[in-house]
Amino acid sequence: MNDFTAAFLLALALAAGVRLWLARRHVHHIMQHRQSVPREFADEISLAAHQKAADYSSTRTRFGVLHSMVDWAMLLVLTFGGLLQWLDSVARGWFDSPLLQGTALIALFTLVTSAVDLPLSYYRTFSIESRFGFNKMTRAMWAGDLIKQSVLAAxxxxxxxxxxxWLMQAMGALWWLYVWLVWIAFSVLVLAVYPAFIAPLFNKFSPMQEGSLKSRIEQLLAKCGFRSSGLFVMDGSRRSSHGNAYFTGFGKTKRIVFFDTLIARLNESEIEAVLAHELGHFKLNHVIRRMAWTFVVSLAFLALLGWVKDEAWFYQGLGVSYPASDAMALVLFMLVVPVFTFLLNPLAASYSRKHEFEADAYAARYSSARELVSALVKLYKDNASTLTPDPVHSAFYDSHPPARIRIERLQTLGPGNLRETPT
Ligand SMILES: [Zn+2]
Structure with missing residues:
Protein backbone atom coordinates (compact mmCIF):
# COMPACT_ATOMS: atom_id res chain seq x y z
CA MET A 1 0.00 0.00 0.00
CA ASN A 2 1.42 3.39 -0.99
CA ASP A 3 0.51 6.70 -2.66
CA PHE A 4 -0.48 4.87 -5.81
CA THR A 5 -3.00 2.86 -3.79
CA ALA A 6 -4.57 6.11 -2.65
CA ALA A 7 -4.60 7.53 -6.19
CA PHE A 8 -6.13 4.35 -7.57
CA LEU A 9 -8.83 4.09 -4.90
CA LEU A 10 -9.65 7.76 -5.32
CA ALA A 11 -9.98 7.37 -9.10
CA LEU A 12 -12.14 4.27 -8.62
CA ALA A 13 -14.41 6.04 -6.13
CA LEU A 14 -14.71 9.03 -8.45
CA ALA A 15 -15.50 6.88 -11.50
CA ALA A 16 -18.02 4.83 -9.53
CA GLY A 17 -19.66 7.95 -8.11
CA VAL A 18 -19.99 9.60 -11.53
CA ARG A 19 -21.26 6.38 -13.09
CA LEU A 20 -23.98 5.96 -10.46
CA TRP A 21 -24.93 9.63 -10.52
CA LEU A 22 -25.33 9.59 -14.31
CA ALA A 23 -27.38 6.39 -14.27
CA ARG A 24 -29.71 7.84 -11.63
CA ARG A 25 -30.18 11.05 -13.60
CA HIS A 26 -30.82 9.10 -16.81
CA VAL A 27 -33.47 6.79 -15.35
CA HIS A 28 -35.10 9.70 -13.56
CA HIS A 29 -35.23 11.79 -16.75
CA ILE A 30 -36.66 8.92 -18.80
CA MET A 31 -39.34 8.18 -16.20
CA GLN A 32 -40.32 11.85 -15.99
CA HIS A 33 -40.98 11.84 -19.73
CA ARG A 34 -42.65 8.44 -19.81
CA GLN A 35 -46.22 9.73 -19.80
CA SER A 36 -46.19 11.46 -23.18
CA VAL A 37 -44.50 11.06 -26.54
CA PRO A 38 -42.33 14.08 -27.44
CA ARG A 39 -44.35 16.31 -29.76
CA GLU A 40 -41.94 15.90 -32.73
CA PHE A 41 -42.50 12.13 -32.71
CA ALA A 42 -46.19 12.04 -31.83
CA ASP A 43 -47.30 11.13 -35.37
CA GLU A 44 -45.03 8.14 -35.79
CA ILE A 45 -44.57 6.72 -32.32
CA SER A 46 -47.42 5.52 -30.17
CA LEU A 47 -47.58 6.03 -26.42
CA ALA A 48 -47.21 2.28 -25.93
CA ALA A 49 -44.02 2.19 -28.03
CA HIS A 50 -42.67 5.22 -26.19
CA GLN A 51 -43.32 3.60 -22.83
CA LYS A 52 -41.72 0.37 -23.96
CA ALA A 53 -38.62 2.38 -24.93
CA ALA A 54 -38.63 4.09 -21.53
CA ASP A 55 -38.87 0.78 -19.69
CA TYR A 56 -36.27 -0.90 -21.88
CA SER A 57 -33.79 1.98 -21.55
CA SER A 58 -34.15 2.26 -17.80
CA THR A 59 -33.90 -1.52 -17.35
CA ARG A 60 -30.71 -1.56 -19.40
CA THR A 61 -29.29 1.37 -17.45
CA ARG A 62 -30.00 -0.34 -14.12
CA PHE A 63 -28.48 -3.55 -15.43
CA GLY A 64 -25.41 -1.56 -16.54
CA VAL A 65 -25.01 -0.32 -12.97
CA LEU A 66 -25.25 -3.86 -11.60
CA HIS A 67 -22.68 -4.98 -14.16
CA SER A 68 -20.31 -2.18 -13.15
CA MET A 69 -20.67 -3.06 -9.49
CA VAL A 70 -19.70 -6.65 -10.22
CA ASP A 71 -16.72 -5.36 -12.22
CA TRP A 72 -15.59 -3.07 -9.41
CA ALA A 73 -15.87 -5.86 -6.87
CA MET A 74 -13.88 -8.17 -9.15
CA LEU A 75 -11.24 -5.50 -9.60
CA LEU A 76 -10.75 -5.26 -5.84
CA VAL A 77 -10.78 -9.04 -5.34
CA LEU A 78 -8.23 -9.52 -8.13
CA THR A 79 -5.85 -6.87 -6.81
CA PHE A 80 -6.08 -6.27 -3.06
CA GLY A 81 -7.99 -9.51 -2.50
CA GLY A 82 -4.96 -11.44 -3.77
CA LEU A 83 -6.73 -13.42 -6.50
CA LEU A 84 -4.22 -12.42 -9.20
CA GLN A 85 -1.34 -13.32 -6.94
CA TRP A 86 -2.90 -16.71 -6.35
CA LEU A 87 -3.57 -17.32 -10.09
CA ASP A 88 0.07 -16.41 -10.68
CA SER A 89 1.27 -19.05 -8.23
CA VAL A 90 -1.00 -21.63 -9.88
CA ALA A 91 0.44 -20.75 -13.30
CA ARG A 92 4.00 -20.98 -11.97
CA GLY A 93 3.25 -24.43 -10.63
CA TRP A 94 2.19 -25.67 -14.07
CA PHE A 95 5.19 -24.65 -16.16
CA ASP A 96 8.91 -24.01 -15.84
CA SER A 97 9.25 -21.57 -18.72
CA PRO A 98 8.45 -17.94 -17.78
CA LEU A 99 6.79 -17.48 -21.20
CA LEU A 100 4.36 -20.32 -20.58
CA GLN A 101 3.80 -19.25 -16.97
CA GLY A 102 2.88 -15.77 -18.20
CA THR A 103 0.58 -17.09 -20.91
CA ALA A 104 -1.11 -19.35 -18.36
CA LEU A 105 -1.64 -16.42 -15.98
CA ILE A 106 -3.32 -14.34 -18.69
CA ALA A 107 -5.43 -17.34 -19.75
CA LEU A 108 -6.49 -18.02 -16.15
CA PHE A 109 -7.29 -14.36 -15.61
CA THR A 110 -9.43 -14.33 -18.76
CA LEU A 111 -11.22 -17.52 -17.69
CA VAL A 112 -12.02 -16.20 -14.23
CA THR A 113 -13.31 -12.83 -15.40
CA SER A 114 -15.33 -14.44 -18.21
CA ALA A 115 -16.86 -16.89 -15.77
CA VAL A 116 -18.05 -13.98 -13.64
CA ASP A 117 -19.44 -12.24 -16.72
CA LEU A 118 -21.27 -15.29 -17.98
CA PRO A 119 -24.35 -15.21 -15.72
CA LEU A 120 -24.73 -11.50 -16.43
CA SER A 121 -24.62 -12.08 -20.16
CA TYR A 122 -27.12 -14.93 -19.80
CA TYR A 123 -29.44 -12.74 -17.78
CA ARG A 124 -29.21 -9.90 -20.29
CA THR A 125 -30.11 -12.16 -23.20
CA PHE A 126 -32.77 -14.39 -21.66
CA SER A 127 -34.29 -12.04 -19.18
CA ILE A 128 -33.99 -8.46 -20.44
CA GLU A 129 -33.83 -8.93 -24.22
CA SER A 130 -36.47 -11.67 -24.13
CA ARG A 131 -38.82 -9.67 -21.92
CA PHE A 132 -38.82 -6.82 -24.45
CA GLY A 133 -39.19 -9.19 -27.39
CA PHE A 134 -35.74 -8.70 -28.92
CA ASN A 135 -34.05 -11.99 -28.23
CA LYS A 136 -34.46 -14.68 -30.85
CA MET A 137 -31.71 -16.99 -29.56
CA THR A 138 -32.32 -20.37 -28.06
CA ARG A 139 -30.21 -21.52 -25.14
CA ALA A 140 -28.46 -24.02 -27.41
CA MET A 141 -27.49 -21.25 -29.81
CA TRP A 142 -26.24 -19.12 -26.95
CA ALA A 143 -24.06 -21.97 -25.70
CA GLY A 144 -22.87 -22.72 -29.23
CA ASP A 145 -21.83 -19.08 -29.70
CA LEU A 146 -20.02 -19.17 -26.40
CA ILE A 147 -18.00 -22.24 -27.40
CA LYS A 148 -17.16 -20.82 -30.81
CA GLN A 149 -16.13 -17.47 -29.31
CA SER A 150 -13.91 -19.19 -26.74
CA VAL A 151 -12.17 -21.36 -29.33
CA LEU A 152 -11.66 -18.32 -31.54
CA ALA A 153 -10.32 -16.21 -28.67
CA ALA A 154 -7.87 -18.97 -27.77
CA TRP A 166 8.51 -12.87 -25.74
CA LEU A 167 9.06 -9.31 -27.05
CA MET A 168 8.76 -7.94 -23.53
CA GLN A 169 11.58 -10.13 -22.29
CA ALA A 170 13.80 -10.12 -25.38
CA MET A 171 13.71 -6.61 -26.81
CA GLY A 172 15.19 -4.52 -24.06
CA ALA A 173 14.00 -1.07 -23.02
CA LEU A 174 12.10 -0.36 -26.23
CA TRP A 175 10.06 -3.57 -26.12
CA TRP A 176 6.82 -1.56 -26.14
CA LEU A 177 7.59 -0.21 -29.58
CA TYR A 178 7.90 -3.75 -30.95
CA VAL A 179 4.72 -4.82 -29.19
CA TRP A 180 2.98 -1.86 -30.73
CA LEU A 181 4.05 -2.87 -34.24
CA VAL A 182 2.90 -6.43 -33.64
CA TRP A 183 -0.39 -5.14 -32.27
CA ILE A 184 -1.00 -3.05 -35.40
CA ALA A 185 -0.15 -5.97 -37.68
CA PHE A 186 -2.45 -8.22 -35.64
CA SER A 187 -5.37 -5.76 -35.80
CA VAL A 188 -5.00 -5.30 -39.53
CA LEU A 189 -4.81 -9.05 -40.04
CA VAL A 190 -7.97 -9.67 -38.01
CA LEU A 191 -9.78 -6.95 -39.95
CA ALA A 192 -8.69 -8.54 -43.20
CA VAL A 193 -9.80 -12.08 -42.33
CA TYR A 194 -12.94 -11.07 -40.41
CA PRO A 195 -15.44 -10.86 -43.30
CA ALA A 196 -14.40 -14.06 -45.04
CA PHE A 197 -13.36 -16.30 -42.14
CA ILE A 198 -14.66 -15.08 -38.78
CA ALA A 199 -18.09 -13.54 -39.34
CA PRO A 200 -19.37 -16.62 -41.28
CA LEU A 201 -18.76 -18.75 -38.17
CA PHE A 202 -21.64 -16.93 -36.52
CA ASN A 203 -23.95 -15.83 -39.32
CA LYS A 204 -24.97 -16.64 -42.84
CA PHE A 205 -24.16 -14.05 -45.49
CA SER A 206 -26.04 -14.19 -48.77
CA PRO A 207 -25.32 -11.94 -51.72
CA MET A 208 -28.09 -9.39 -52.10
CA GLN A 209 -30.66 -10.48 -54.66
CA GLU A 210 -30.90 -8.74 -58.00
CA GLY A 211 -33.75 -6.27 -58.12
CA SER A 212 -34.74 -2.68 -57.61
CA LEU A 213 -33.09 -2.35 -54.18
CA LYS A 214 -29.78 -3.66 -55.41
CA SER A 215 -29.69 -1.46 -58.50
CA ARG A 216 -30.64 1.52 -56.40
CA ILE A 217 -27.78 0.83 -54.01
CA GLU A 218 -25.36 0.36 -56.87
CA GLN A 219 -26.39 3.72 -58.26
CA LEU A 220 -25.69 5.35 -54.92
CA LEU A 221 -22.29 3.65 -54.69
CA ALA A 222 -21.41 4.89 -58.16
CA LYS A 223 -22.57 8.40 -57.32
CA CYS A 224 -20.40 8.42 -54.20
CA GLY A 225 -17.44 6.86 -55.99
CA PHE A 226 -17.33 3.85 -53.69
CA ARG A 227 -16.09 0.42 -54.64
CA SER A 228 -16.74 -2.69 -52.63
CA SER A 229 -16.44 -6.37 -53.24
CA GLY A 230 -20.04 -7.12 -52.57
CA LEU A 231 -23.42 -6.42 -51.04
CA PHE A 232 -24.53 -8.99 -48.49
CA VAL A 233 -27.54 -9.71 -46.39
CA MET A 234 -26.88 -11.20 -42.96
CA ASP A 235 -29.34 -13.37 -41.04
CA GLY A 236 -29.25 -11.11 -37.98
CA SER A 237 -32.83 -12.14 -37.21
CA ARG A 238 -31.57 -15.50 -35.96
CA ARG A 239 -30.31 -13.85 -32.81
CA SER A 240 -32.03 -10.54 -32.33
CA SER A 241 -34.63 -8.29 -33.86
CA HIS A 242 -32.35 -5.25 -33.55
CA GLY A 243 -31.50 -4.02 -37.07
CA ASN A 244 -28.31 -2.59 -38.49
CA ALA A 245 -26.09 -2.09 -41.54
CA TYR A 246 -22.33 -1.98 -41.58
CA PHE A 247 -19.13 -2.11 -43.55
CA THR A 248 -16.56 -4.72 -42.91
CA GLY A 249 -13.04 -5.44 -44.10
CA PHE A 250 -10.98 -2.98 -46.06
CA GLY A 251 -9.32 -2.61 -49.44
CA LYS A 252 -10.34 -5.41 -51.75
CA THR A 253 -12.25 -7.38 -49.12
CA LYS A 254 -14.54 -4.48 -48.22
CA ARG A 255 -18.14 -5.56 -48.00
CA ILE A 256 -21.41 -3.90 -47.21
CA VAL A 257 -23.61 -5.94 -44.94
CA PHE A 258 -27.30 -5.37 -44.25
CA PHE A 259 -29.12 -7.15 -41.46
CA ASP A 260 -32.17 -8.93 -42.85
CA THR A 261 -34.15 -7.22 -40.08
CA LEU A 262 -33.24 -3.81 -41.51
CA ILE A 263 -34.30 -4.80 -45.03
CA ALA A 264 -37.57 -6.18 -43.77
CA ARG A 265 -38.42 -3.00 -41.88
CA LEU A 266 -37.30 -0.11 -44.05
CA ASN A 267 -38.42 0.75 -47.56
CA GLU A 268 -35.92 1.14 -50.39
CA SER A 269 -35.41 4.89 -50.13
CA GLU A 270 -34.87 4.60 -46.38
CA ILE A 271 -32.31 1.82 -46.83
CA GLU A 272 -30.53 3.97 -49.40
CA ALA A 273 -30.40 6.89 -46.95
CA VAL A 274 -29.02 4.68 -44.16
CA LEU A 275 -26.37 3.34 -46.50
CA ALA A 276 -25.49 6.89 -47.61
CA HIS A 277 -24.87 7.75 -43.95
CA GLU A 278 -22.52 4.77 -43.59
CA LEU A 279 -20.79 5.71 -46.84
CA GLY A 280 -20.32 9.16 -45.34
CA HIS A 281 -18.27 7.64 -42.52
CA PHE A 282 -16.01 6.07 -45.11
CA LYS A 283 -15.77 8.95 -47.54
CA LEU A 284 -15.13 11.53 -44.81
CA ASN A 285 -12.31 9.32 -43.50
CA HIS A 286 -13.97 8.76 -40.13
CA VAL A 287 -13.13 5.09 -40.20
CA ILE A 288 -9.48 5.58 -40.98
CA ARG A 289 -9.13 8.48 -38.54
CA ARG A 290 -10.69 6.48 -35.72
CA MET A 291 -8.27 3.66 -36.43
CA ALA A 292 -5.31 6.05 -36.49
CA TRP A 293 -6.45 7.43 -33.14
CA THR A 294 -6.66 3.97 -31.66
CA PHE A 295 -3.11 3.26 -32.78
CA VAL A 296 -1.75 6.54 -31.39
CA VAL A 297 -3.49 6.03 -28.07
CA SER A 298 -2.30 2.43 -27.80
CA LEU A 299 1.28 3.57 -28.45
CA ALA A 300 0.99 6.11 -25.64
CA PHE A 301 -0.38 3.48 -23.24
CA LEU A 302 2.27 0.95 -24.20
CA ALA A 303 4.97 3.56 -23.53
CA LEU A 304 3.34 4.21 -20.17
CA LEU A 305 3.34 0.50 -19.42
CA GLY A 306 7.01 0.43 -20.47
CA TRP A 307 7.67 2.86 -17.65
CA VAL A 308 5.48 1.45 -14.83
CA LYS A 309 6.49 -2.14 -15.58
CA ASP A 310 9.77 -1.68 -13.75
CA GLU A 311 8.40 0.34 -10.86
CA ALA A 312 7.81 -1.42 -7.56
CA TRP A 313 5.12 1.07 -6.49
CA PHE A 314 2.92 0.01 -9.41
CA TYR A 315 2.63 -3.58 -8.16
CA GLN A 316 2.79 -2.94 -4.43
CA GLY A 317 0.25 -0.14 -4.78
CA LEU A 318 -2.19 -2.69 -6.20
CA GLY A 319 -1.54 -5.34 -3.57
CA VAL A 320 0.77 -7.50 -5.69
CA SER A 321 4.28 -8.42 -4.62
CA TYR A 322 7.32 -7.14 -6.51
CA PRO A 323 9.31 -8.30 -8.49
CA ALA A 324 6.50 -9.62 -10.68
CA SER A 325 6.29 -11.15 -14.15
CA ASP A 326 5.67 -9.27 -17.41
CA ALA A 327 2.32 -10.99 -17.68
CA MET A 328 1.35 -9.62 -14.26
CA ALA A 329 2.30 -6.12 -15.44
CA LEU A 330 0.06 -6.54 -18.50
CA VAL A 331 -2.92 -7.81 -16.54
CA LEU A 332 -2.68 -5.14 -13.85
CA PHE A 333 -2.31 -2.44 -16.45
CA MET A 334 -5.37 -3.59 -18.40
CA LEU A 335 -7.34 -3.66 -15.16
CA VAL A 336 -6.48 -0.21 -13.86
CA VAL A 337 -6.22 1.91 -17.01
CA PRO A 338 -10.01 2.10 -17.57
CA VAL A 339 -10.43 3.39 -14.02
CA PHE A 340 -8.13 6.32 -14.74
CA THR A 341 -9.51 7.04 -18.23
CA PHE A 342 -13.21 6.79 -17.37
CA LEU A 343 -13.61 10.54 -17.05
CA LEU A 344 -12.27 11.00 -20.59
CA ASN A 345 -15.37 9.27 -21.95
CA PRO A 346 -17.14 12.53 -22.91
CA LEU A 347 -14.25 13.50 -25.18
CA ALA A 348 -14.42 10.28 -27.19
CA ALA A 349 -18.22 10.42 -27.24
CA SER A 350 -18.35 13.97 -28.53
CA TYR A 351 -15.75 13.19 -31.20
CA SER A 352 -17.98 10.33 -32.34
CA ARG A 353 -21.13 12.48 -32.30
CA LYS A 354 -19.39 15.06 -34.48
CA HIS A 355 -18.76 12.31 -37.02
CA GLU A 356 -22.40 11.26 -36.87
CA PHE A 357 -23.55 14.77 -37.75
CA GLU A 358 -21.08 14.88 -40.62
CA ALA A 359 -22.24 11.50 -41.95
CA ASP A 360 -25.86 12.67 -41.70
CA ALA A 361 -24.99 15.75 -43.76
CA TYR A 362 -23.29 13.50 -46.30
CA ALA A 363 -26.42 11.34 -46.50
CA ALA A 364 -28.54 14.45 -46.97
CA ARG A 365 -26.34 15.51 -49.87
CA TYR A 366 -26.09 12.19 -51.71
CA SER A 367 -29.40 10.64 -50.75
CA SER A 368 -32.20 12.23 -48.77
CA ALA A 369 -32.42 13.83 -45.34
CA ARG A 370 -36.15 13.22 -45.25
CA GLU A 371 -35.76 9.49 -45.91
CA LEU A 372 -33.00 9.25 -43.32
CA VAL A 373 -35.24 10.88 -40.72
CA SER A 374 -38.01 8.47 -41.56
CA ALA A 375 -35.59 5.51 -41.31
CA LEU A 376 -34.20 6.74 -37.99
CA VAL A 377 -37.64 7.12 -36.46
CA LYS A 378 -38.49 3.55 -37.45
CA LEU A 379 -35.19 2.32 -36.01
CA TYR A 380 -35.63 4.24 -32.75
CA LYS A 381 -39.04 2.69 -32.46
CA ASP A 382 -38.02 -0.86 -33.38
CA ASN A 383 -34.96 -0.81 -31.14
CA ALA A 384 -36.93 0.83 -28.31
CA SER A 385 -34.29 3.54 -28.05
CA THR A 386 -35.32 6.28 -25.70
CA LEU A 387 -36.21 9.60 -27.31
CA THR A 388 -35.73 11.41 -24.02
CA PRO A 389 -32.26 10.62 -22.66
CA ASP A 390 -30.84 12.70 -19.85
CA PRO A 391 -28.71 15.35 -21.61
CA VAL A 392 -25.75 14.95 -19.23
CA HIS A 393 -25.81 11.16 -19.48
CA SER A 394 -26.00 11.45 -23.25
CA ALA A 395 -23.12 13.94 -23.45
CA PHE A 396 -21.00 11.64 -21.30
CA TYR A 397 -21.58 8.32 -23.06
CA ASP A 398 -23.49 8.51 -26.31
CA SER A 399 -21.65 7.85 -29.54
CA HIS A 400 -24.72 9.09 -31.42
CA PRO A 401 -26.53 12.40 -30.92
CA PRO A 402 -29.88 12.23 -29.07
CA ALA A 403 -32.82 11.51 -31.40
CA ARG A 404 -34.40 14.94 -31.19
CA ILE A 405 -31.23 16.92 -31.87
CA ARG A 406 -30.15 14.63 -34.66
CA ILE A 407 -33.48 14.89 -36.44
CA GLU A 408 -33.74 18.65 -35.98
CA ARG A 409 -30.32 19.01 -37.56
CA LEU A 410 -31.33 16.77 -40.48
CA GLN A 411 -34.48 18.76 -41.06
CA THR A 412 -32.48 21.95 -41.50
CA LEU A 413 -30.54 20.19 -44.25
CA GLY A 414 -33.63 20.10 -46.45
CA PRO A 415 -35.23 17.20 -48.27
CA GLY A 416 -31.98 16.17 -49.98
CA ASN A 417 -31.48 14.70 -53.43
CA LEU A 418 -29.48 17.57 -54.80
CA ARG A 419 -28.20 15.12 -57.42
CA GLU A 420 -24.80 16.70 -57.56
CA THR A 421 -21.80 14.82 -58.84
CA PRO A 422 -19.23 13.68 -56.33
CA THR A 423 -15.85 15.29 -56.38
ZN1 LIG B 1 -23.05 6.74 -38.08
Missing part, protein backbone atom coordinates in the same frame (compact mmCIF):
# COMPACT_ATOMS: atom_id res chain seq x y z
CA UNK A 155 -6.78 -19.52 -31.38
CA UNK A 156 -6.12 -15.82 -31.96
CA UNK A 157 -5.23 -14.73 -28.43
CA UNK A 158 -2.77 -17.37 -27.23
CA UNK A 159 -0.25 -16.91 -30.07
CA UNK A 160 -0.53 -13.13 -29.68
CA UNK A 161 0.16 -13.34 -25.93
CA UNK A 162 3.16 -15.59 -26.51
CA UNK A 163 4.64 -13.17 -29.04
CA UNK A 164 3.99 -10.12 -26.82
CA UNK A 165 5.52 -11.75 -23.73
Missing amino acids: ALGLPLILVVL
